[in-house]
Amino acid sequence: MIRFEKVTKRYQDGTTAIKSINLEIREGEFFVIIGPSGCGKTTLLKMMNRLIELTDGTIFVFNKKIRDYNIHELRWNMGYVLQQIALFPHMSIEENIAIVPELKKWNNEKIRQRTDELLEMVGLPPEKYRGRKPKELSGGEQQRVGVIRALASDPGIVLMDEPFSALDPISREKLQDDILELQRKIHKTIVFVTHDMQEAIKLGDRICIMKGGEIVQVGTPKELIESPVNEFVREFVGMQSVRGKENIRLENIIDQLMTSQSPSSPSVTIPASSSLREALILLTEHEQLLVEKEGQIIGSITRQTALQFMADGLQERGDGNG
Ligand code: ADP
Numbered sequence: 248m249i250r251f252e253k254v255t256k257r258y259q260d261g262t263t264a265i266k267s268i269n270l271e272i273r274e275g276e277f278f279v280i281i282g283p284s285g286c287g288k289t290t291l292l293k294m295m296n297r298l299i300e301l302t303d304g305t306i307f308v309f310n311k312k313i314r315d316y317n318i319h320e321l322r323w324n325m326g327y328v329l330q331q332i333a334l335f336p337h338m339s340i341e342e343n344i345a346i347v348p349e350l351k352k353w354n355n356e357k358i359r360q361r362t363d364e365l366l367e368m369v370g371l372p373p374e375k376y377r378g379r380k381p382k383e384l385s386g387g388e389q390q391r392v393g394v395i396r397a398l399a400s401d402p403g404i405v406l407m408d409e410p411f412s413a414l415d416p417i418s419r420e421k422l423q424d425d426i427l428e429l430q431r432k433i434h435k436t437i438v439f440v441t442h443d444m445q446e447a448i449k450l451g452d453r454i455c456i457m458k459g460g461e462i463v464q465v466g467t468p469k470e471l472i473e474s475p476v477n478e479f480v481r482e483f484v485g486m487q488s489v490r491g492k493e494n495i496r497l498e499n500i501i502d503q504l505m506t507s508q509s510p511s512s513p514s515v516t517i518p519a520s521s522s523l524r525e526a527l528i529l530l531t532e533h534e535q536l537l538v539e540k541e542g543q544i545i546g547s548i549t550r551q552t553a554l555q556f557m558a559d560g561l562q563e564r565g566d567g568n569g
Contacts, residue, residue, distance in 0.1 A: 248274040248436050249295060249404065254304035256290050256460075264290040266460040267304065274403075277430055277437045279447040281483075282457035288440045291457070292406050295438065296325045308404070323347055326405035326435075330413055332393025334381035340366070340392055341377040347400040365395035368432065369425050387418030394426065398433065407439045411446070423449055427520060444484060448472075449494040449522065456480055469499055492557055493524040497538050501546040503556060504538075519545060527553055 249272040256265040264287045272278045280288045293299040294306060297313060306313045313321060334343045341362050348358045363373040369391045381389055390410065397405050411419045423446060430437060441447055447454045448468045455465045456479075464476045472492065475481040497504070498519035515533045517526055519540035529536055530550045538546045 248272055248309065249438070250307040250310075252305045252307070254294065254306060255302050256287075256294060256299065257302045264460050265294070265301075268460075268462055270455065270462060270465070272436060272438060273453075274436055275434045276452040277427075277439065277450055279451035279454045280438065280440045280457060281442060281444065281447045281454060282463075284442065286457040287460045288442075288457060289408055292408055292438060292440050295404075295406060296322050296327060319350075323351060323400060324402045324404065326397030326399075326402045328393050328397045328405065328407040328410040330409040332390055332396075332410075334389055334392060334396075336381055339378050339380060340371075340384070343381065343392060344396045344399050346396065351400055353400075361399060361401075365398060368429055369395055385418075387414055387422060390414060390418070390422060391425065394422070394429075398429075398435070402435070404436045404438065407437065409440055409442070412441070412443070419446075426450065431520060445494055448484075449496075456483060467499060468495055493522060493527070495523050496520055497523065497526060497548070498540060498545070500556065501538055504546060504548045504552045516544070517548075523553065523556070527557075 249270075251268050251270040253267045253269060254265060255263065255267050257263045268291070280291060282288055290299055294301050295308070295313070297318060308316070308321070308325075334340075335346075341359075344362045344365060345358045348361060353361075362377060366373040366376055371388060371391060376384070376388075381392070384392065390413075394407075394410065397407075411422050414422065426437075427450060439450060441450075451468060453465060453467055454471055456463045456471070458479060464471060464480050466474070471480060471484045472495075475484060496519070497517065500523070501519065514535065514537045515529065516537045516539045517529060519538050526536055526548055530548070530553055535547055535549045537544045538548060
């Protein structure tokens with residue numbers, strides 16, 4: 248879907264921000280890029296939509312070199328969400344969302360339909376919000392509009408550069424939940440930059456850890472927690488591994504949680520996209536939960552298996568003054 252082949256970026260002052268990176272981002276995945284400040288995350292992201300031109304190597308999008316695209320075509324097919332989204336202050340919410348669809352010359356009816364559908368999806372009732380100006384929305388609501396604006400023309404790819412980091416913790420968690428929910432409905436390829444490991448573990452299907460312009464490890468949240476390739480990754484992930492584990496989605500660990508026990512009745516179901524933390528809360532009241540994905544039961548969890556999974560994390564970290 249997006250493929251980097253030996254991509255290097257050297258800025259004019261000689262700074263090498265990206266050092267011969269190879270990377271493949273798959274269709275439909277939620278791909279998170281994380282690493283310390285200055286490691287090259289933003290540079291990597293902005294090279295994808297050519298906001299930053301690469302120095303060496305090639306980036307392919309849908310198997311076509313990005314330099315062979317008409318730049319508008321490339322950008323219209325990649326939604327882009329920034330940390331401080333800049334909604335146009337004099338335009339209504341609806342007009343803000345409609346910018347790219349207008350450029351693409353969609354008809355008015357289609358635009359109205361799309362705008363309403365998107366507002367609906369992130370819990371902003373269209374009849375109440377579509378006519379408002381950005382300043383009549385809270386920070387969290389504005390950021391939500393920023394996210395759906397990036398989705399408006401139905402791009403295959405959405406790039407997000409620390410989209411929630413300016414928000415208070417509560418709005419931030421809410422938006423993280425929203426984006427997961429949204430992703431379940433729309434199945435876009437999302438490339439998401441953050442410096443927050445909790446966020447990465449919660450959102451990412453795969454996480455790419457960077458350091459000094461290079462990729463240190465790419466893996467699922469579970470792989471990074473359980474098999475860090477080196478001390479850097481271990482520290483980066485490990486410091487937060489117990490809380491990190493709570494954020495893991497059930498669908499990512501279901502094979503480890505499976506019990507041979509047959510379901511006790513009456514059975515309580517929990518969506519596979521829920522976090523382990525949500526499961527643990529329910530497990531204080533129920534012996535066993537059935538994990539459901541797209542209408543199918545894909546496994547079950549008991550209090551014991553869930554707690555065992557958490558405890559394994561403690562041992563791996565060598566807790567206990569070891
Ligand atoms: P991150 O997003 O991980 O914080 P960046 O991609 O912004 O990192 O930056 C990577 C490196 O490139 C840093 O050392 C940064 O100082 C440098 N850099 C970023 N933009 C420029 C620029 N326009 N000119 C020179 N150096 C830059």
